[in-house]
Amino acid sequence: MSERKEQMSRDKVSRLINWGHWFAFFNGLLAMIVGARYLSSLGYPETVLGWGYLVVNTLSQFSFLAFIVYLVFLFPVTLLLPYSKILRGLAAIVASLSLCILLYDTVIYDDYGIHLSPFAFDLAWADLNALLHGTSYIVTPIGIVIIELTAANFIWKRIEKIQKKQFGHKVVLFIGLCFVSSHLTHIWADAADITDITRFDDAYPLSYPATARSFMESHGIEGTKDLDPLLSDKVTSGSAKLTYPIAALQCSIASQSNILLISIDSLRADMIDDKTMPFLTRYQKQNQEFSQHYSGGNQFRTGMFSLLYGLQSSYSDRQEFHNKRPVMTDELLKSGYQLGLFMPEVIRQNALINSMFDGFELNASSRLDGGAAADLATVANLTSWLQSKALPSAQTAPWFALVNLTAPKEYDTPIGFLGIETVKPPFELKAAEKVLFNQYRQSLNFIDKQLQQILTQVDNDTIVLITGTHGQIFNTNSDAVKRDLSPASVKVPLIIHQPNSPAAKVKYRTSHYGIVPTLMTQVLGCENPMADYSAGRGLLEPSKESWIYIGDSQIFAIYQKNEITVLDRHGKYRIYNSQFTKRLDKKMSAPELIQVMREGRRLYNQ
The missing domain is CATH 3.40.720.10 (Alkaline Phosphatase, subunit A)
Structure with a gap:
């Protein structure tokens, strides 16, 4: 009798684990939809190769993120409290919070070009009114909770049918192939300096694609420079609209100087x-x-x-x-x-x-x-x-x-x-x-x-x-x-x-x-x-701004009068004195950094 109860308990836990995997996979797909907002900031690939890399990288990255959330927050509960109602409710709450955090990260990324971190959160909190518009920040989380609860119950009721079709191993194999191929492709793209791939390095949160540049350089191997014409030019498809110049220029040549x-x-x-x-x-x-x-x-x-x-x-x-x-x-x-x-x-x-x-x-x-x-x-x-x-x-x-x-x-x-x-x-x-x-x-x-x-x-x-x-x-x-x-x-x-x-x-x-x-x-x-x-x-008089932006969107420095702040795309920063000889143990002024970030997107906000 006790063996029968143990077997029933194991079957119940096994069913909950299977349900959890499919629920995680569903949330990976939802995360991909939310994550599409990152591309509105960067623009879409220009080549077939770029699109291929983006698809496999997106599938693997967001599936990975969803599985990590499941593994950390839900899998232990499955073993300790194997009750479907409790687990489904908890899973819906955890998934909703995770998607809301991801959605907020897309807002931060679009406005500042960095992902959510303690530093980025402080920055965004100081600029909250400019980031949140209308009532969408109230309606959207409610909609996400409803979707998650519906999905949790829907998958639970059909988990046995799904198991019988034996899709699980095929899905795991497919996602695994996407993960491996995205990293291998990035290694090659990094060595060959293919920017239509490498420019997406920091597009997604917690993304650390494998690189080969330092390894190849240490072995005297040079990256490929003569690339296929497929990679070369020039189709722009980003959704952000560039306004450059902001207004039609009114110029009348003042001199004929060489x-x-x-x-x-x-x-x-x-x-x-x-x-x-x-x-x-x-x-x-x-x-x-x-x-x-x-x-x-x-x-x-x-x-x-x-x-x-x-x-x-x-x-x-x-x-x-x-x-x-x-x-x-x-x-x-x-x-x-x-x-x-x-x-x-x-x-x-x-x-x-x-x-x-x-x-x-x-x-x-x-x-x-x-x-x-x-x-x-x-x-x-x-x-x-x-x-x-x-x-x-x-x-x-x-x-x-x-x-x-x-x-x-x-x-x-x-x-x-x-x-x-x-x-x-x-x-x-x-x-x-x-x-x-x-x-x-x-x-x-x-x-x-x-x-x-x-x-x-x-x-x-x-x-x-x-x-x-x-x-x-x-x-x-x-x-x-x-x-x-x-x-x-x-x-x-x-x-x-x-x-x-x-x-x-x-x-x-x-x-x-x-x-x-x-x-x-x-x-x-x-x-x-x-x-x-x-x-x-201009050069003819001192600038009104007290700062200079130096670098690109991956890593940059903000030069101020008495200090230099170096930041990367993930929000990590260090502050040095003006001679760059000593690190200062202080926080950067959020209002000033907001000015810097706004200037970097001003031509898209007209």
């Missing part, structure tokens, strides 16, 4: 001195020197985006900008400028790079022999181009030349280059870093000579801007360099030569965000408010 913009990869502001870069040091003193200038990022993509668009580099991750060239480019073309781009070869399959430089006549140099050789070829291409513009038969249209030099990023110099003597670093470095420091100085000295050659070919009436795409830290670990947002990585020089303007040293803080609006107003005669097409910060 413009030369030179951007040097990895050019630190604190490395310009008489020994390392004597020519640039003299040139800096003779013109406008912006001594507290910052790039918009610590990489080529983010730094160049902030330079050409005048917008936070968080926008560079949005799919709509992969189809939208800078408004400054449009206005230069409308004003009759000839646009020349002089740089090493770029990845043409990268849609953002294509858009940034759309409208320019590309004069590319080969990277095969290193950055220094590419820079020599770049300068030679620019020289030929400038000489062609000076011919009597040449058109009289003004020109805008964008030159990108790259040798310092690779610590490179040409073969046989006679550089400068090594010196002791002015800051503390490890032994290997000291070698990189002095090799970096040699590379800067080489660049200094290239700048001298370039600038002796342009007349005094040409507007010249010299800056760094980003800074440099002395580390060969690419992941460490990518995540470093210290002043060494982002503080760069800015030197402007303007005809008939006296030498001056600007000591207030400026950034790449100010270059576009300054050129648009001073050269192209645009009368719109700067905020219509940029972050709204």
Whole structure:
């Protein structure tokens, strides 16, 4: 008799466990529906491959989340209190709370670009009125509870029929295959730099896709760059509507000045001195020197985006900008400028790079022999181009030349280059870093000579801007360099030569965000408010904002007067002093961070 009771008890528990699994699977499907809101922030994939990855990743991720909730909150109760009515009611409550939390996370993600965390919750609580609209936040949870109770009872009444059809093993196998294939696909996409897949890395909560980049780099394997045309261009399907510029631009060209913009990869502001870069040091003193200038990022993509668009580099991750060239480019073309781009070869399959430089006549140099050789070829291409513009038969249209030099990023110099003597670093470095420091100085000295050659070919009436795409830290670990947002990585020089303007040293803080609006107003005669097409910060007066956003949407820093806050997509943050030498044990001001997040979505909220 006791054995019969034990058998009945085991059967009851087994039935409850089977019911729990199917209830979890149902909630995984509901979570996928709710999670579709994440894609409204990021935009949808552009390729068949991207769609395939998104489908399998979504199925595996939300099924995994639903199963974890079941395993933690419901499975122990099934063993301790195997009563169906209690379990069904508890399961409906737990599932409803979980879906409400997921729904709230989609709201936080859409507004701030980060997932729910203690930090994000504090931020959202301070901005609650702006996040919650109407009565949906009351009606929706009630609707979810009704759905969960109905589903719990429906599945319980039919659990025996479902078991007889033996779907369970097939579903588990299918979800398992989705899980494995999504991670394997991401490993390949990460190694091959396929952004239509990797841009979804942080789209879903608690998502940690497997990567292969660091492993492959440590074994000397390079990622695939020449990708299939299927991955290359350009269909945008996000539901968020971009308004850029916010209003039609009213521009009337103020001058016919030629413009030369030179951007040097990895050019630190604190490395310009008489020994390392004597020519640039003299040139800096003779013109406008912006001594507290910052790039918009610590990489080529983010730094160049902030330079050409005048917008936070968080926008560079949005799919709509992969189809939208800078408004400054449009206005230069409308004003009759000839646009020349002089740089090493770029990845043409990268849609953002294509858009940034759309409208320019590309004069590319080969990277095969290193950055220094590419820079020599770049300068030679620019020289030929400038000489062609000076011919009597040449058109009289003004020109805008964008030159990108790259040798310092690779610590490179040409073969046989006679550089400068090594010196002791002015800051503390490890032994290997000291070698990189002095090799970096040699590379800067080489660049200094290239700048001298370039600038002796342009007349005094040409507007010249010299800056760094980003800074440099002395580390060969690419992941460490990518995540470093210290002043060494982002503080760069800015030197402007303007005809008939006296030498001056600007000591207030400026950034790449100010270059576009300054050129648009001073050269192209645009009368719109700067905020219509940029972050709204010019170079000619101190910015009203007390902060600068540096980085992308994955990891970014907020530079304030006396502190630097570094945040990632998951809401983890650290606060440092202004020299980035000491961590501060304090919380960030939520109202100020809300301003930062709002600016990063302003062009979608018009």
